[in-house]
Each structure stands twice: as structure tokens, then as C-alpha cells.
Amino acid sequence: MDNRPIGTNYTDKGPKPEKGRFLKFDHIEWWVGNAKMVASHYCARLGFEPMAYKGLETGERQVASHAVKQGETIFVFKSAYEPNGEITKIMGDHLTLHGDGVKDVSFAVEDLEAIVERAKKKGVKIVKDIWEEEDKDGKVRFARVQTYGDTTHTFVDRSNYKGIFLPGFGAPKIKDCLSPTLPEVGVLFIDHIVGNQPDLSMEDAAKWYEQNLMFHRFWSVDDKQITTEYSSLRSIVVANWEENIKMPLNEPADGKKKSQIQEYIDYYGSAGVQHIALSKEAHAIFTKPLQDRPTVFIEIIQRNNHQGFGAGNFKALFECIELEQQERGNL
Ligand SMILES: O=C(O)C(=O)Cc1ccc(O)cc1
């Protein structure tokens, strides 16, 4: 496979932020139609294990949360309970507009105050100011901000917590009799999370991370560098100072036919998370979209002393998605 480096690597990370540190991806929150069943699917098909549960049996009346884990990667699937609840309306509207999808990407942070104070000064939309949750295993502090589309980022300070996941969560509810019998997939951690942006909004999305979270440009590629017979794309990867959190941002560039990024936007109804790449010791594998809409999917990736994004991988995936896009009548 052609894996020559392409695109632009940036060497200037800018000044190290004086205060506040992004430690790693914490977990991914998905809003879905049937959280219990989606969680079970990720266990049976993608090597996750049931991790924790919050719902009616633990005293939570409004939202069911099923957390599953593989290595360091945690996905939490949520669905609303009450037919006429306030949260049900919010989650229901989200579901109608977007289908199943990623609502929130959370980061474990150090010095939450400094990060939130800086975000406020810069004019970031604060969805929920600093709050605390507590149970017998300790205390966790959070804050939530708005990023692209309806997607949010939650900052999590879990330095004073030793429970299984988060306060209020109990033992997992789903029991998967299949998973102990399945081979280890060996997924370790989240390598990158990609956000698709409507045309001409990628640059602003990248600036949002640079200006508000003090991330820097790590790599970028333009529509002349990544192109297939039918279309092309532009992408900017932003990263935290330590470069263990990478957030590529794509935007469509139509060629002869419709870009796959545009297909995503058309079906998600706005900017949103396109794929989550999980790092493991095997070759790159891409799942198909995991719901009926051609929106979010998962990438399993191996890195051999190369932290960038290679031409071969990128183009192979790009072409593979175009074939399916054609079958859907969307190319
Ligand atoms: O290099 C990677 O990790 C990619 O994931 C490349 C990529 C990103 C977006 C696409 O629509 C197609 C391919």
C-alpha cells in the first residue's frame, strides 16, 4: 500500500499552555434509540465488555446509561425513559434530527478551573458550568462546552474518584454470554476522533480548538493531495500540547461527484463525529456505519512508529466509502 507521507506537518506547537492540561480522551457519549441493545452489539461484535450502568435500578429515573469498555476506550450509550420528560424531548429531537450518533466527546483534564475560565474569556458557549457529582467512591468535577454542530465536549476531573466509572453508576446490567468466548480484539485506546464539517467551515472549527482549548495544528491535507476519481477532501488535524488527543476535522470538496463528507452532512443534518479510531496491534480495519444512516463508523488502526496520517490509509478508506456511497444512490 502506498503509505508515503502526504499533506503538511506542522512543527510549531505554539507556547505551552501555562495552566490547564488535557490528559486524554475520557469517554464517548452516544445518544441512541435503544442504549441497551447498542451496548450489547458493541460487546458481541467489537470486543467491548460491559462496564457500568446507571438507570431505574440505581435510582436514575430519566436516562438509561450503559457503559462498555475495551482497554482504555469507554463508550456510554444513553436513551431516555419517560414518554413526556424534559430530557426525553431534548434527546428525542436529537434522535429525530441526527439518528444514533456521538453527542459528547469528553477529555480527562488537570486544572478544570483554568480551562473553563479561559474558555469563558474567549467566549466559548458553556453548556453547563462546573458541577460536581459524588458517591461513596469519591467526587468527580465536570464542565461542558459546545463544539461543532450539536456536539459537546465535557471536561472531567476524576483525580478524586476511585469507583468503576462515574458517580451514580453501578455494576453493568447487560450480561453478554458471548463475550467471554470471543477472541480478544486487543483495542487499547482512542487514537483520534474525526469531525465532519459543512463546506467552508473546517477552518473555523480548527480555529475553535486553537483559540479556545489551546490545541495546535498537527497536520493538514488539501483537496489536491487527497483525491479519488470522483471527489476529494480537505482535512486539518488539531491536537493538544502532548499530541495524545488528535481531532481531525474534514470538509467536503466535490469532484466529478458528491463528496462522502457531504453525504455524511446530508444524513446527520449538521456537523458531527464521523469516525472514532481505536488503536490496536493489527492492521487498519474500518467498520461500515453502525446504524442505518450512513454516518458514524469505527476505525481500528495500528501505528508502527508513525503518528501521522498516511496517503495509503486515507485514500483506501476514501475509495471504499465511495463504492458504498454509490450503492446507496448518493454518489
Ligand atoms: O487516515 C485516517 O485515519 C482516516 O481516517 C482517513 C479518512 C478520513 C475521512 C474519510 O472520509 C476518509 C478517510
Ligand SMILES: [Fe+2]
Ligand atoms: Fe481515521
